[in-house]
Amino acid sequence: EKKIRRIDSAKDKSRAREKDSERLKVEENVFDVSTLKILYTLSNKGIIKAMGGSISTGKEANVFYAEGPEKELAIKIYRISSSTFKAMDTYIMKDPRFTNIRNNKRDIIFAWTRKELQNLKRAKSAGVRVPEPVLAEKNILIMEFMGEKEVPYPLLKNTPLENDEVKLVYDTIVEYMHLLYKEANLVHADLSEYNILIDPNNITPIFIDMGQSVTLEHPNAREFLYRDVKNILRFFSRYGIKDKTEELLKKIQAE
Numbered sequence: 001e002k003k004i005r006r007i008d009s010a011k012d013k014s015r016a017r018e019k020d021s022e023r024l025k026v027e028e029n030v031f032d033v034s035t036l037k038i039l040y041t042l043s044n045k046g047i048i049k050a051m052g053g054s055i056s057t058g059k060e061a062n063v064f065y066a067e068g069p070e071k072e073l074a075i076k077i078y079r080i081s082s083s084t085f086k087a088m089d090t091y092i093m094k095d096p097r098f099t100n101i102r103n104n105k106r107d108i109i110f111a112w113t114r115k116e117l118q119n120l121k122r123a124k125s126a127g128v129r130v131p132e133p134v135l136a137e138k139n140i141l142i143m144e145f146m147g148e149k150e151v152p153y154p155l156l157k158n159t160p161l162e163n164d165e166v167k168l169v170y171d172t173i174v175e176y177m178h179l180l181y182k183e184a185n186l187v188h189a190d191l192s193e194y195n196i197l198i199d200p201n202n203i204t205p206i207f208i209d210m211g212q213s214v215t216l217e218h219p220n221a222r223e224f225l226y227r228d229v230k231n232i233l234r235f236f237s238r239y240g241i242k243d244k245t246e247e248l249l250k251k252i253q254a255e
């Protein structure tokens, strides 16, 4: 009995160590010197009062919680050593808003960060619920924190919907896709249950991650819209939603 307990606790310890090293590794390679300098400057300007922990990590960026002078903030830091900047290439090089940037990694990542800020602003003014954009500085994007007391709102992926909530959430997502298209002239281009938060106070959707969003002038805009529609229909089919792809595409592109 004692022996087993000892083994268990040893296992727990090694698991904890692994977790810490994992977290350290993640945070290590996103906080390069130039990024730290910017964070330091932003904190001297009073824009960031205190940095919190990591909210989510992706291949190309990390999102951290931070305390702002008034509200809670989310700080999205794009990794300069990001390996997926090749993918960014496709989205940004054909975007008429960014044709003139030099084809080097840092400039692409800085342009991408500015693009996410611009896209959030356009989405917001079109009436789509997104985190309030604050500023973009090199590879750092500051936006409103969507959550409460350091706990981010859950992803749609992790939010079981009651029957009487499904239609409202689905219709709001479709309305936001329509507003993005007609008013903001944008396609999200990575829309899925992984990039929609649900505000638990009123079960309403919030679109996040618009770095890859493209204007309708982008040669692949319709293909990206088609993919977004397929993702949303696939997810809501589990709740019995049976809209057809063509039908939804028409609704989103309608006057």
Ligand SMILES: N#C/C(=C\c1ccncc1)C(=O)NCc1ccccc1
Residues within 6 Å of the ligand: 055, 056, 057, 058, 059, 060, 061, 062, 063, 074, 076, 131, 143, 144, 145, 146, 147, 152, 153, 208, 209
């Ligand atoms: N923006 C954002 C996110 C959350 C968020 C939460 C609360 N308030 C604002 C934003 C987020 O997790 N994005 C996913 C992601 C994609 C790529 C790299 C890292 C993380």
